[in-house]
Amino acid sequence: MRIGVLYSRIRRDEKLLLSELRDRGHDVEKIDVRRERFGLESTTANVGDLDLVVDRCLSTSRSLYATQFLDSYGVPVVNGPETGDVCADKAKNSLALAEADIPTPATEVTFTKEAAMESIEEFGYPCVLKPVVGSWGRLMAKIDTRSAAEAILEHKETLGHYEHKVFYVQEFVDKPGRDVRVLAVDGEPIAAMTRSSDHWLTNAAKGGETKSFDLDDRALELVDRASEAVGGGMLGVDLMEVGGTDSGEYTVHEVNHTVEFKALDEASEVDVPAKVVDWLESKAEQASDAAEAQV
Amino acid sequence: MRVHGRVGDTMTTDTDPVLAEDPITGEEIELPADVEVGEIIDSPVTGTELEVISLDPVVLEEAPELEEDWGE
Structure with a gap:
């Protein structure tokens, strides 16, 4: 397959993804959005014969516009612009979760x-x-x-x-010194981890300590519903445990649309890039089938 | 073998280290063998973030500074 990767900076996450795609024999088109022009009818980016484009833009504004333009040309892109629009804005994110009756702060x-x-x-x-x-x-x-x-x-x-x-x-949610990050594709978890810190911010990017986490039925249900609430795709769903680590109750505080997964790949025994590419392959096949059906 | 300049436009294809000039100090620095265009390298000389602009020849530039909308 020919898979496009939108990017402006190659992080460890993109290297893992590119490596897995190439190892499987896919033809990868790296698209540095900083160097391209996006017109109303077409783009300078080489997207014409791509089976799928995966958005890995580090910059939210570039991610939102680039995916919107590609979508307008009929290029299949994940995550789609609608999902990005909801996830990129915390207010829209909170509204989507609340409208789906998902517990959120x-x-x-x-x-x-x-x-x-x-x-x-x-x-x-x-x-x-x-x-x-x-x-x-x-x-x-x-x-x-x-x-x-x-x-x-x-x-x-x-x-x-x-x-x-x-x-x-x-x-302020008084979480038990950790929160839970789940990487999910269309609501199906690939892997999950806790992020722990003495600081109230537990983000891995802030130095939070990561550890693999087994999702219980309630967490699985919330991840699936949160994914659907924002339009699906490859997402980082963040949950906090309410009432302690064994309560089985959670609140979903955020869903991220250009999710990083290097920390999760290191924390869990799951081959995260492989699972991500499995999903990309299935999305590319779906896009191809949909295009054929329209002919 | 250690080489300046690579085959392929956006990725390397062998396991040899890649040598490049640090754009700030002018010193020769070693990059990972699997380096990619667009990848960010920490300069071993100054610690500055450097972006790989091209591989044939290898060109590095000081990486853009963090912007407010960067992230997940």
């Missing part, structure tokens, strides 16, 4: 610091302030006091891009 969005202050006071301390677009735990604030809230809100309003004037305030 209580959240409010406000557009002025005064309204944000009201939300914060109502949640009480500590609570959490997040940028609507962002990753790896960047610019996340756990707010412990009113004076801290005032300072953070003033900084965001004064220094920030307009997106920082969309104040995303969330309850």
Whole structure:
């Protein structure tokens, strides 16, 4: 098969993916989105005869636009632009989860610091302030006091891009020192791990310690439903355990659409890149069958 | 064999180390044998992130700085 890989930076994750694709004999077209032009009818990128394109853009804005353009040309792309649109924005992400009746942390969005202050006071301390677009735990604030809230809100309003004037305030979930990352393809988990840290942010990118995790039935159900809620695809579903490690209850705080998997590959015994490519092959076949049916 | 310049446009095809010039210090540095165009290398001289721009010949540039919308 001919598989396109959208990228702007080759991380360890992309190297694992490229290696697995090539080992299986697939013809890989690397597409550096920084070097291409995307017109209303066509692109300079060599996408004409690709069976599937997988979006691995590190930049969310590039990911969203590039997949939107490819989709408009009829090029099959995963994850699709609709999934990216929901996952890239924490407010849309929270809404999608809530609309699907999936437990997710209580959240409010406000557009002025005064309204944000009201939300914060109502949640009480500590609570959490997040940028609507962002990753790896960047610019996340756990707010412990009113004076801290005032300072953070003033900084965001004064220094920030307009997106920082969309104040995303969330309850603080007292997780048991860890959260759970699940890599799933169309709702089917490939592997899962816990990310533990003494810090309230447990992201692997922040140095959280990773360990393989066995999903119970409730977690499996939530992953499947969360995937469906955002439109499916290859996703990183993040859950927090509510009420301790053995409670069997979770809240889903985020679904990521350009998921990194190197940490999961190291933490679990699953050959994650192989499973990802299995899924890509099945998606390419589906796309091919759909194209033939239209002829 | 140690070589400057590679076969193939975006990936290497053998197991020999790849040598390149550090664009900041001008010193010769060694890259992984399976290096890819677009890959980020930490300079062993300065620790600076360097991006592999091409493989034939091998060209490195200082990598773009982290931007706010980068991530998952």
